[in-house]
Amino acid sequence: MILADPVNLLCNLIEERVGSFEASALPDQWGGSIDFLSNIGAVTRGGLLSVLTCRACDGDHPVHLEFDPRTRRHWHFCPEAGRVVVEDDVLATIRVDPEWVLDWLVTALPITPPVRRRVLVPALAWHLGDAHIGGTELAIVFAIGMCRQSNLGALASAISAAPPADFGIVLTTSAAPPRPLRLPPRLSIS
Numbered sequence: 001m002i003l004a005d006p007v008n009l010l011c012n013l014i015e016e017r018v019g020s021f022e023a024s025a026l027p028d029q030w031g032g033s034i035d036f037l038s039n040i041g042a043v044t045r046g047g048l049l050s051v052l053t054c055r056a057c058d059g060d061h062p063v064h065l066e067f068d069p070r071t072r073r074h075w076h077f078c079p080e081a082g083r084v085v086v087e088d089d090v091l092a093t094i095r096v097d098p099e100w101v102l103d104w105l106v107t108a109l110p111i112t113p114p115v116r117r118r119v120l121v122p123a124l125a126w127h128l129g130d131a132h133i134g135g136t137e138l139a140i141v142f143a144i145g146m147c148r149q150s151n152l153g154a155l156a157s158a159i160s161a162a163p164p165a166d167f168g169i170v171l172t173t174s175a176a177p178p179r180p181l182r183l184p185p186r187l188s189i190s
Contacts, residue, residue, distance in 0.1 A: 005033065006030075006033040006036045006037050006042075009030050009033045009034070009037065010037055010042055010043075010096065010101070010173075011173035011174075012173075013043065013096040014096055014098050014101065014144050014173045015144060015145065015147070015173050015174060020046035020047065020093035020094065020095040021046075021093060021094055021095070021096075022049060022052070022092075022093060023045075023046075023089075023092040023093055023094045024089060024090050024092065026094070034094065037096075038094070041100060042096065042100050042101070042104075043094045043095065043096050044094065044095055044097070045092065045093070045094060045095075046092075046093035046094055046095035047093060048074070048088065048091040048092065048093065049065070049090075049091045049092075049093060050064065050065055051063065051064055051065065052065070052086070052090070052091070054076070054078050054081075054084070055084075055090075056078045056080070056081035056084040057078050057079075057080040057081050059078075059079075059080060061078075063076035063077070063078065063084075064076065065086060065091070071085075073085050073086075074086045074088070074091060098123075098144060101142065101173075102117060102126055102128065102142060105128055105140070105142055105171065106128055106129065109128070109131050109140055110131045110132055110133060111128060111129040111130065111131050111140065112129060112130050112131065112132055112137075115128075115129050116129060117129060120141065120143075120155065120158040120159065121143075121151070121154045121155055121158050124143060124144055124145050124151055124154065124155065125141060125142070125143040125144075125154075125155045125158060125170075126141065126142050126143075127139065127140070127141050128140040128141065128142055136167060137167065138167050138168055138169055139167065139168030139169075140168065140169060140171065141155075141159070141168060141169070141170040141171065142170075142171050142172070143155055143170055143171070143172045143173075143174075144172065144173045144174065145174065146170075146172045146173075146174035147174040147175060155170070
């Protein structure tokens with residue numbers, strides 16, 4: 001089984017911010033990375049899909065699933081194929097919770113106790129605490145969704161209003177920001 005870059009996959013899943021993903025579609029592209037992320041707790045099983053695209057015909061039309069309590073199976077009606085039974089593994093989803101990444105970063109980085117993680121921008125940016133690295137104290141900020149201009153602005157405002165420390169680093173799941181981010185002096189984005 002292929003093990004693609006699990007860190008890149010985790011960042012991509014977090015950036016999508018859709019809550020849960022169709023589990024059957026991910027292994028083709030990401031190989032064993034899904035299993036790896038599941039084993040470490042970064043992704044978990046989500047609920048079953050209630051809507052999907054018909055796979056019984058070439059129409060690619062959306063279908064709403066029904067549950068037959070007698071057979072304990074999901075099914076839908078396709079105008080071309082009739083009644084179509086759908087296996088549970090096709091309906092399985094996985095979900096990623098950014099809170100897992102926050103918890104992991106706090107334990108993986110040398111954050112100075114007591115750890116007092118605080119929200120800078122709801123659901124987008126958190127100050128994880130201050131870390132001592134090589135004799136230097138750094139504020140550590142974690143941010144998602146920084147590929148959007150409005151999110152970058154919200155982060156810059158939050159940090160400017162209450163800078164966590166003199167020196168700091170912003171860790172992000174996003175690819176390169178759409179424009180240079182003007183942070184207070186001595187803070188950088190990675």
